Amino acid sequence: MKLLFVSSLYPTAIKNEFALNGKRGASLQNQVNAFQWAMMEGLVLNKLDFKVVSFPALGAYPLHFKKLFVSGAEIMYNGRCYGTSVKYSALVVYKEWDIQRRLKKYVEEWISQSISCSNEPMIALVYTSAVMFVEPLVQLKRKYPNLHICCVITDLIDDAMSFDSNRSFFKRIQIAREKKLQKSLYKEIDFFVLLSKAMEEKIPEAVGQNIVIEGIYGRHESLVVENTYRHENLKTILYGGTLQEFSGVNDFVDAFMLLKSENYRLVICGSGFCESHIKESAKKDDRIDYRGTVSREELLLLQRKATLLVNPRKPTEEITRFSFPSKTIEYLVSGTPMLGYKLEGIPVEYYDYFYTVDDLSLQGMANKLEEVLSLPDEERHLMAERAKTFIYRNKTAEYQIGRLLNFLKSKLG
Numbered sequence: 170m171k172l173l174f175v176s177s178l179y180p181t182a183i184k185n186e187f188a189l190n191g192k193r194g195a196s197l198q199n200q201v202n203a204f205q206w207a208m209m210e211g212l213v214l215n216k217l218d219f220k221v222v223s224f225p226a227l228g229a230y231p232l233h234f235k236k237l238f239v240s241g242a243e244i245m246y247n248g249r250c251y252g253t254s255v256k257y258s259a260l261v262v263y264k265e266w267d268i269q270r271r272l273k274k275y276v277e278e279w280i281s282q283s284i285s286c287s288n289e290p291m292i293a294l295v296y297t298s299a300v301m302f303v304e305p306l307v308q309l310k311r312k313y314p315n316l317h318i319c320c321v322i323t324d325l326i327d328d329a330m331s332f333d334s335n336r337s338f339f340k341r342i343q344i345a346r347e348k349k350l351q352k353s354l355y356k357e358i359d360f361f362v363l364l365s366k367a368m369e370e371k372i373p374e375a376v377g378q379n380i381v382i383e384g385i386y387g388r389h390e391s392l393v394v395e396n397t398y399r400h401e402n403l404k405t406i407l408y409g410g411t412l413q414e415f416s417g418v419n420d421f422v423d424a425f426m427l428l429k430s431e432n433y434r435l436v437i438c439g440s441g442f443c444e445s446h447i448k449e450s451a452k453k454d455d456r457i458d459y460r461g462t463v464s465r466e467e468l469l470l471l472q473r474k475a476t477l478l479v480n481p482r483k484p485t486e487e488i489t490r491f492s493f494p495s496k497t498i499e500y501l502v503s504g505t506p507m508l509g510y511k512l513e514g515i516p517v518e519y520y521d522y523f524y525t526v527d528d529l530s531l532q533g534m535a536n537k538l539e540e541v542l543s544l545p546d547e548e549r550h551l552m553a554e555r556a557k558t559f560i561y562r563n564k565t566a567e568y569q570i571g572r573l574l575n576f577l578k579s580k581l582g
Contacts, residue, residue, distance in 0.1 A: 170578060171283040172219040173276065174212060175295040175302060177226040178205040180242040180254040187227055188464075190235040196440060198226045199465040200410075200495045204323070205296050207387030211570025213246055221252035222275050224268045224302075230259035246389075265301040273305035280313050288315070290581045296321045298358070300350050307357040319360040319577065325371050325491050326351050360580060362573060364493040365514040371491060380576040383493035383516060385569045386502055386560050404542050405434045407475040407505075409468045410496055412441030415488060417510075419443050421481035422450045422457065424534035431456070433542065436471065438463045472503040477541060477549070480509035483529055489514050497523075498564055501556040506549045508541055518563075522556035 179187055179202050188197055212219050221244050228234045241256035255275060258267040276293065283291050291313070293306050298320045310316045326348050355372055361379035363369070369376050406425065412418050418437070425435045437447055438460045451457040463471070472478055478500045482489065489512040497515060500507040500523070507523035526537045541549065 170217075170292060170574075170581060171287075171289050172212070172217060172292045172294055173279050174209065174219060174221040174252070175272070175276070175293055175306070176205045176209075176221060176223045177296065178202050178209065178221075178223050178244070178254075179225050180223065180244050182245065183240050183242045183254070186240060187225060191228060192233050192235060196462050197465075199468075201226060201296075201323075203387065203465070203499075204385060204495065206389055207385040207566045208294075208296065208321075208570060209244075209246060209251070210387045210389050211385065211566035211568075211573075213251070214567035215571050215574055217574060219251070220279060222272070222279075223252070223254040224257055224272065225254060227259065229261040229264050232261060234259045269301050269305050272302065273309065276306065276309055280309065280316060284313075284315075291316045292319055292577060292581075293317070294319045294321070296323075298322055298326070298351055298354070300347060300354065303351070303354045303358070307354060310357065317359040317581070318357065319362065320358050321362040322368060322372065322375075323364055323492075323495075325368065325488075327371070360577060365491055367490045367513065378580070380573055382569050382573060383514070384495060384498040384564060385566050386498050386564045387566045403432055403434060404476040405436055405474070406477045406479055406538065406542075407436045407438070407471055408479050408481060409438035409463070409471065410480075412437075412439045412443040412447065414443065415482065415486050416441075416443070417481035417483045419446050420483070420531055421479060421534060422447055424531045425457070425538065426450060426454050427531060427535040428539060430542075434458060436460060436475070438468055438471065469499075469503070472500065472505055475505050477538075478503065478505050478507045479538075480507065481534070482512065483510050484512050485529065498560055502560045504553050504557055506541070506553040507556065508537065519559075522552070522559050524552070 179197065191197065209221060223244060225239060227239055230237050237258065237260060239257050239259050242254045243250045244252045244254055255271050257271055258264055280291060293316060295302055295306065295318065303318070303320065306318050310318060355374040358374065359378065361372065361375040363375060363379050363381050364383050366381050369379070408418060408421065410416060422435070422437070434456050436458045440462045447459050451459050480494055480496055480500065482494060491514060493514045494512070497519065508526065509523060510526050511520060524537070524541050526534055528536070
């Protein structure tokens with residue numbers, strides 16, 4: 170089996186360049202990048218013959234990116250080159266067409282090289298079902314029947330492209346068209362990687378042709394920071410992620426403000442529509458520290474230094490059935506205990522490894538925060554260590570991608 174990983178990951182050598190050229194309000198998609206690098210790590214550790222091509226996920230010029238062209242670079246892992254991040258035009262509107270054109274050319278060259286070497290099945294493993302990535306592959310699949318497409322679906326199209334945050338009339342038309350076209354391409358996809366089994370309800374084409382991989386832990390992001398058992402007088406609660414209504418962050422901040430202790434601190438990192446509420450809350454309560462958008466490295470360091478990590482997303486939104494919060498694995502492997510609600514998209518095996526909130530009211534969250542922070546430091550530390558061990562044993566990149574490769578081999582015979 171020959172495999173091409175079609176991605177939007179950031180090459181390490183030029184990631185800082187991307188950050189510097191992003192305009193105000195356009196931050197790098199660090200969670201998306203981390204997941205793809207974890208997939209890359211898994212492919213390497215499973216000793217697969219593969220290549221990777223990337224078109225980094227960045228904003229369009231001139232509104233969200235300062236340069237007309239996105240630079241290209243080799244994609245390196247542990248000193249070895251595994252593929253290419255392709256240079257492309259960032260010009261608004263033209264950008265997507267240029268990515269399609271360049272992707273099709275790159276994949277066709279890869280197919281020609283693969284065919285000349287052997288008649289093995291060829292897999293295009295795509296980290297997205299976006300039209301600009303899938304459509305060129307579908308065109309090539311019709312020309313080369315030995316090519317198979319496997320898509321990783323991390324977000325359902327109806328949730329990822331919502332009208333709520335795009336109120337422009339023309340933008341709404343564009344989104345509606347994109348949704349329709351993307352859904353029409355599902356029938357052309359051979360295999361799917363889903364984050365939850367419930368996704369089959371929205372993508373019937375995936376029934377019988379999918380594997381569920383809710384998350385992956387990539388050791389490439391490990392920081393040499395030990396979160397060892399320690400007595401803490403000042404206890405820090407951390408949330409880092411999107412600041413949107415569905416994340417539950419507004420209610421979480423309000424619940425924290427019900428706590429009386431002056432020895433508690435709440436650190437919030439991220440950006441989104443809830444920023445104004447958080448800033449206003451910080452003015453009223455000086456225990457709240459809003460940091461805005463921070464680098465990926467800084468966020469991981471803050472996680473390891475905190476007393477408690479919280480995912481405030483509630484099970485009241487339908488989206489929780491069809492998604493797995495990416496920060497779950499990130500939190501559990503940090504060495505810091507986690508608190509969150511039980512969500513349908515989180516497999517039950519996880520609930521033994523973090524504290525859960527059953528009462529959905531503000532007071533319910535406040536009471537649980539107080540309960541967990543009042544536990545002996547050593548008890549919280551033991552929970553965090555058990556969580557880390559669980560991830561190391563069951564959710565590593567090598568193990569999860571190994572499952573994917575076995576699935577693909579079984580399907581290809």
